Amino acid sequence: MRLPVELVRPRAVESIPDGPGWHHSVKLDGWRVALAVTGEGVRVQSRSKRDVTPQFPELAAAAAGLEAGTVIDGEAVVWSEEQGRFDFEALQSRGLARRPRPGAPGAVLVAFDLLAVPYTDLRPSPLRTRWARLRDVVGQAGPEIQTVLATEDAEQARAWTRELRPRGVEGIVSKRWDSAYRPGDRRAAWRKMRISDTVDARLLGVVGPGRRPWSAVVALPDGRRAVTTPRLDSVAAARLGQAVAGQLGEEVRDAELDVRWRPLAEPVTVEVRVRTGRDTLVRYARLRPEM
Incomplete structure (x- = not known):
């Protein structure tokens, strides 16, 4: 083999x-x-x-x-x-x-x-x-x-x-x-x-500086897009920035999400926690690259 x-x-x-x-x-x-x-x-x-x-x-x-x-x-x-x-x-x-x-x-x-x-x-x-x-x-x-x-x-x-x-x-x-x-x-x-309390989502890009992003832009399993909140902590931001280094495009204005963000050339899998209610809140958990 x-x-x-x-x-x-x-x-x-x-x-x-x-x-x-x-x-x-x-x-x-x-x-x-x-x-x-x-x-x-x-x-x-x-x-x-x-x-x-x-x-x-x-x-x-x-x-x-x-x-x-x-x-x-x-x-x-x-x-x-x-x-x-x-x-x-x-x-x-x-x-x-x-x-x-x-x-x-x-x-x-x-x-x-x-x-x-x-x-x-x-x-x-x-x-x-x-x-x-x-x-x-x-x-x-x-x-x-x-x-x-x-x-x-x-x-x-x-x-x-x-x-x-x-x-x-x-x-x-x-x-x-x-x-x-x-x-x-x-x-x-x-x-x-x-049995995890997280779900897999596709990381589409990041908000903020490429080296230490503030938030992640993700596509949820049901097809919706969302910006994660709250702001990433320093460790998560550094690790995410390292993972996407050299793969980010030019910043774009997204009217639907009401945010400026930089798209990722090749989306990867991340884990997020989704809280539903009057407003859906999506919290970034961690990167799970498909290596």
Whole structure:
């Protein structure tokens, strides 16, 4: 199997599916990546097929002893002992830099699928086969590669959404045990039940200075556009400015939004909190780049 590789994207659902034949695993607060062991070394690829190996050297080191031809699908996460939860902001800082800064918290790859082993493409195989072989492969890797927490019991998965949410668990991903790995096939798509209080929106541009924006202009899931309030704090503004650097157009006047803003050349995904009422208020939560 050659890189880059297309990854399956879960389909959003409102509830965890019941009945036999389902595999349920926790969805953590991290970055989706594929890790591949090649004849030239270990490579880490983002969901959008960008090479992020320099940002995660400990993951490459943990997989160095695996056989060439191994490809793992998983989530890169950073755990904060101080907060007692997965720290997305620390992970974000690593991902936006060229390489981890000295003293940066270590990352872990939480593996949930195995796409290939030496000389064998496992994607046509059922999940039950891929899962059993994944556990064997992870057992041969370093401690920075772990298998995701999973169960066949839908009620247990529901309990995890209540018990583990404070630790940074975003939801549950459910897959059929007999399903092949088919990116783009909605019939075979994984189901993701999300428990976060945020929704995904498209970042269209920013208001204010490009280096430290005051607000974000977003397109909500229902198609409406909005300007986030209140004003971004200094940390969020700096991180957003870093992410959009060099990608902003000339400032435009928007009569509908009653604001001047600078459009982003290539919209990306952000998380926002939406409060409805007489006036809809949209609060910026964080950037979630598709890398």
